[in-house]
Amino acid sequence: MNSFQDIRNASLYEPRIELIKKQLESLLSMVDLEKDGEVVEVDGFRLKNLKDWLSPSACDPTEIFGYAGSRCNCNCIFCCNKGNPPSLALGNLRRPPGEEFEEMKTRLDYFFPKAESCLFPSLGDIYEVIIHPHFLEVLRLLREKSSKVFRITTNGEYLTPEIISQLERLKPVYLYLSLNSVSPSRRTMLMKSKNPQVAIESLPLLKEAGIPYALVIVPWPVDSLCEMLDDLSNTVAYADHNDAHLVEVNLPGYSTYFSQEELFDLDEVWVKVISIVRILRNSTACPIVVMPSMYEENLGKGRKNLPGIIGLVKNSPAARAGLKKGDQILKVGSIVVSSRPQARDLLSVLQHSEIGEASLTVEREGQPIELSVNLEDFCYPYSRETDHHLGVIFRGTGLRLSYLESLRGVIDSCNAKHVLFLSSALVKPAFEQLLTESHLFGNLRIDIGVPQNSFLGGNIFMGDLLVVQDFIDFIREYLKGNGERPDLIVIPSSPFSLGGWGRDITGRVYLDIEREVGVPVELLECSTIFD
Amino acid sequence: MADYIFRYKLEKKTDSVFRDPLLEMIRAQLESILNVVIPVEGQREVKLDGFKLLRDRRTIHKIFPQEQETSDFFEERPLQ
Numbered sequence: 001m002n003s004f005q006d007i008r009n010a011s012l013y014e015p016r017i018e019l020i021k022k023q024l025e026s027l028l029s030m031v032d033l034e035k036d037g038e039v040v041e042v043d044g045f046r047l048k049n050l051k052d053w054l055s056p057s058a059c060d061p062t063e064i065f066g067y068a069g070s071r072c073n074c075n076c077i078f079c080c081n082k083g084n085p086p087s088l089a090l091g092n093l094r095r096p097p098g099e100e101f102e103e104m105k106t107r108l109d110y111f112f113p114k115a116e117s118c119l120f121p122s123l124g125d126i127y128e129v130i131i132h133p134h135f136l137e138v139l140r141l142l143r144e145k146s147s148k149v150f151r152i153t154t155n156g157e158y159l160t161p162e163i164i165s166q167l168e169r170l171k172p173v174y175l176y177l178s179l180n181s182v183s184p185s186r187r188t189m190l191m192k193s194k195n196p197q198v199a200i201e202s203l204p205l206l207k208e209a210g211i212p213y214a215l216v217i218v219p220w221p222v223d224s225l226c227e228m229l230d231d232l233s234n235t236v237a238y239a240d241h242n243d244a245h246l247v248e249v250n251l252p253g254y255s256t257y258f259s260q261e262e263l264f265d266l267d268e269v270w271v272k273v274i275s276i277v278r279i280l281r282n283s284t285a286c287p288i289v290v291m292p293s294m295y296e297e298n299l300g301k302g303r304k305n306l307p308g309i310i311g312l313v314k315n316s317p318a319a320r321a322g323l324k325k326g327d328q329i330l331k332v333g334s335i336v337v338s339s340r341p342q343a344r345d346l347l348s349v350l351q352h353s354e355i356g357e358a359s360l361t362v363e364r365e366g367q368p369i370e371l372s373v374n375l376e377d378f379c380y381p382y383s384r385e386t387d388h389h390l391g392v393i394f395r396g397t398g399l400r401l402s403y404l405e406s407l408r409g410v411i412d413s414c415n416a417k418h419v420l421f422l423s424s425a426l427v428k429p430a431f432e433q434l435l436t437e438s439h440l441f442g443n444l445r446i447d448i449g450v451p452q453n454s455f456l457g458g459n460i461f462m463g464d465l466l467v468v469q470d471f472i473d474f475i476r477e478y479l480k481g482n483g484e485r486p487d488l489i490v491i492p493s494s495p496f497s498l499g500g501w502g503r504d505i506t507g508r509v510y511l512d513i514e515r516e517v518g519v520p521v522e523l524l525e526c527s528t529i530f531d
Numbered sequence: 532m533a534d535y536i537f538r539y540k541l542e543k544k545t546d547s548v549f550r551d552p553l554l555e556m557i558r559a560q561l562e563s564i565l566n567v568v569i570p571v572e573g574q575r576e577v578k579l580d581g582f583k584l585l586r587d588r589r590t591i592h593k594i595f596p597q598e599q600e601t602s603d604f605f606e607e608r609p610l611q
Contacts, residue, residue: 016567028544053537
């Protein structure tokens with residue numbers, strides 16, 4: 001018999017299962033069920049017709065092969081999964097690989113990319129997918145149903161020539177390769193890697209196979225900051241030498257469940273890493289992104305949300321057309337560009353269009369320059385399938401101006417005059433800038449609050465990781481300290497967007513916030529900022 | 532080939548708010564439902580926080596165990 005599924009996970013992605021569970025438990029507290037005159041002891045339930053449990057989905061391939069990632073063959077000293085609170089709804093079921101394979105095959109049977117529907121997800125934390133004994137078989141079955149890019153995150157321990165050759169046959173494939181260090185001894189120390197050479201030597205093999213990859217580094221300040229920064233420079237140089245598509249530097253952080261003691265001064269480490277990255281950007285052709293990108297943007301006092309180019313994918317149409325780091329996009333074709341999300345959207349449309357050539361106007365050293373981009377002129381590591389913006393790399397997604405119009409709509413629908421808007425330390429500066437420049441809110445009072453990540457604790461300060469209780473705690477303190485109660489609280493929807501049912505990462509519904517604090521709460525629809 | 536079976540475990544109910552088990556059964560079911568749906572009347576969203584039994588219309592029972600600081604937010608609001 002199969003294992004039981006995790007009900008907390010179901011409460012996040014398909015809370016109607018939690019509803020059924022609670023109704024059954026409630027009924028069974030009052031009655032016994034019978035069969036043929038005998039009491040039947042019931043201790044569980046199962047879904048009847050799986051086709052009744054389809055839900056709308058973009059049908060990303062990870063929704064199938066992600067279930068292969070229940071184990072890991074490394075033990076990274078910075079692994080964020082070690083800092084997960086026990087009440088997180090994203091826990092991982094540990095089941096025999098054969099059972100996981102059965103679930104993946106059934107999920108594939110109900111995976112309908114054309115109809116954009118599939119079984120509701122129940123993914124928890126994803127560890128290393130490539131070590132799953134049925135991983136490649138799942139990818140082969142998946143390729144029969146989907147032509148989308150397989151975006152695979154891996155620590156590279158199994159990226160042998162044989163595995164790379166198998167992946168080559170399944171293209172388009174894009175890897176997020178967590179190399180972390182080009183030094184075998186440091187990689188072993190950071191990741192408890194058993195065979196660091198395999199991952200290190202995979203870079204030229206990936207290039208040979210035509211599989212683009214992002215090289216991922218978590219600069220963890222172990223030993224000394226100097227050693228860490230030297231290693232970062234060496235690893236970036238190695239990635240550049242091997243034509244990495246880009247380097248992704250994930251700034252380190254940890255929850256209180258990871259460590260109750262302060263492990264390092266976050267601002268000191270993050271600022272030093274960014275300083276080195278800025279130097280490296282001048283000496284390497286490979287683009288380097290730092291995540292969360294808004295932290296880097298907030299270090300400067302200049303305007304936020306601008307469409308500035310921080311890097312160009314090697315051999316991309318944009319790089320070959322002569323665009324440069326530091327250019328600011330002014331126009332795409334004849335359309336004047338005013339913000340980063342707008343520039344990204346327009347370039348994305350071009351990327352997916354059939355046209356062969358486009359003009360881009362950029363500002364360089366104070367002068368406008370018009371460049372002609374040949375969309376057919378590219379080679380590895382750029383590809384039409386795996387890239388998004390013709391090879392232009394920006395400092396993150398940015399904030400959409402349309403969010404302000406939506407905010408005004410929400411406020412009007414509630415007839416509110418005094419609004420408390422809950423943001424995050426990272427987003428607040430850009431949001432304030434947009435608000436100041438907007439003419440939509442003249443007669444309204446809008447206070448901006450930044451709740452703390454008390455649930456995760458440690459040095460985490462991401463808005464999308466806030467939970468219902470964090471919002472309740474902040475609002476209660478705000479109400480105590482302010483004479484006037486707001487008549488509306490608006491919260492971005494992204495902390496509650498995982499399953500589309502308004503749940504936070506513990507599975508708790510956002511409606512509990514207004515039930516607890518007594519002020520109407522509305523969500524402002526917005527996308528999760530992943531970078 | 533048979534589908535993989537998605538199974539979920541049932542547990543003994545322990546989180547009662549009311550002592551009366553039949554009342555608690557109704558409260559718990561309403562609470563669960565209101566965490567999944569938003570009731571409406573016509574085009575207007577309705578925020579519920581309690582219920583009455585048809586045989587006793589004088590007594591209001593709360594649905595949610597939390598203590599609300601005010602109750603005036605449970606007015607109806609128009610749908611967008």
